[in-house]
Amino acid sequence: MGHYISHNLPPKPTWSFDQIPDLTGQVIIVTGSNTGIGKVVIEQLLKxxxxxxxxxxxxxxxxxxxxxxxxxxSGKEAIFLKLDLSDLTTIRLTMEEFLQLTIIQTQKGNHVLINNAGVAAPIDHVTAQGFDMQFGVSTLGHFYLTKLLLPILTSTAETTPTKQVRVVHVSSYAHHFFPKLDF
Ligand SMILES: NC(=O)c1ccc[n+]([C@@H]2O[C@H](COP(=O)([O-])OP(=O)(O)OC[C@H]3O[C@@H](n4cnc5c(N)ncnc54)[C@H](OP(=O)(O)O)[C@@H]3O)[C@@H](O)[C@H]2O)c1
Structure with a gap:
C-alpha cells in the first residue's frame, strides 16, 4: 500500500532541471525519444x-x-540514430551506426544510455521474432542494445573521473502489481 501511494502521489521533487551540471563531452543515447518523456529528457540534456x-x-x-x-x-541539435527495438536483427546495425557516427562527430565513448522507449501494445502484437510486443520492445530489445554497447560503455568508464558510466532503464510502477513474475 505504501508503494502504491508513493508512486501515485509522489512528493514534490527536491531537484530541478536547473541543477543538472554542465554535460560538455558527455555522449548520451536516449531511446524512443522523438516524443514523450524521452523528448523532454533530450531537451534538457541539450540545454x-x-x-x-x-x-x-x-x-x-x-x-x-x-x-x-x-x-x-538555441540551435542545439540531437543526432538521429535508427533503432527498431521490435526486430532484434536490426539492433546490431544501430550499434554499428552509432560507432560510425561517433567517429564522424569526433566524440569519444558512450557515457549514458537511457533505455526509455516503450509501447503499450495489444496482446496479439508480436515482434519480428514472435515475442510479445510490449516485452520484446521494452525488455528484450533494450537488453540486446545494452549488451552490444557494453564494450564501449566499459571502455568509456575507464576514461571518466569516477570510472563510471550510467545505464538508465525507464520503467513503470506497474511492476509492483506483479511482484512474483516468473520468467
Ligand atoms: N507516461 C507514463 O505515464 C508512463 C508510465 C509508466 C511507464 N512509462 C514508461 O516510460 C517510457 C516513456 O514513456 P512515454 O509516456 O514518454 O511514452 P511515449 O510518449 O508513448 O513514447 C514512447 C517512445 O517509444 C518509441 N517506441 C515504441 N516502439 C518502439 C520500437 N519498436 N523501437 C524504437 N522505439 C519505439 C516510440 O516511437 P514512435 O513515436 O515511433 O511510436 C516513442 O518514441 C516508456 O518506457 C513507458 O513504458 C510511462
Missing part, C-alpha cells in the same frame, strides 16, 4: 551541452522532433 543521440524507429518523426528541439535550445 546542458551533452552530445545526444535520438534513437528512434521513424526517421521522419525523429527529424521533426530534432528540428523542434533545435528551436527550443
Amino acid at each position: 546542458h551541452n551533452a552530445k545526444v543521440y535520438m534513437a528512434a524507429r521513424n526517421q521522419e518523426k525523429a527529424e521533426a522532433a530534432i528540428k523542434e528541439l533545435k528551436e527550443k535550445t
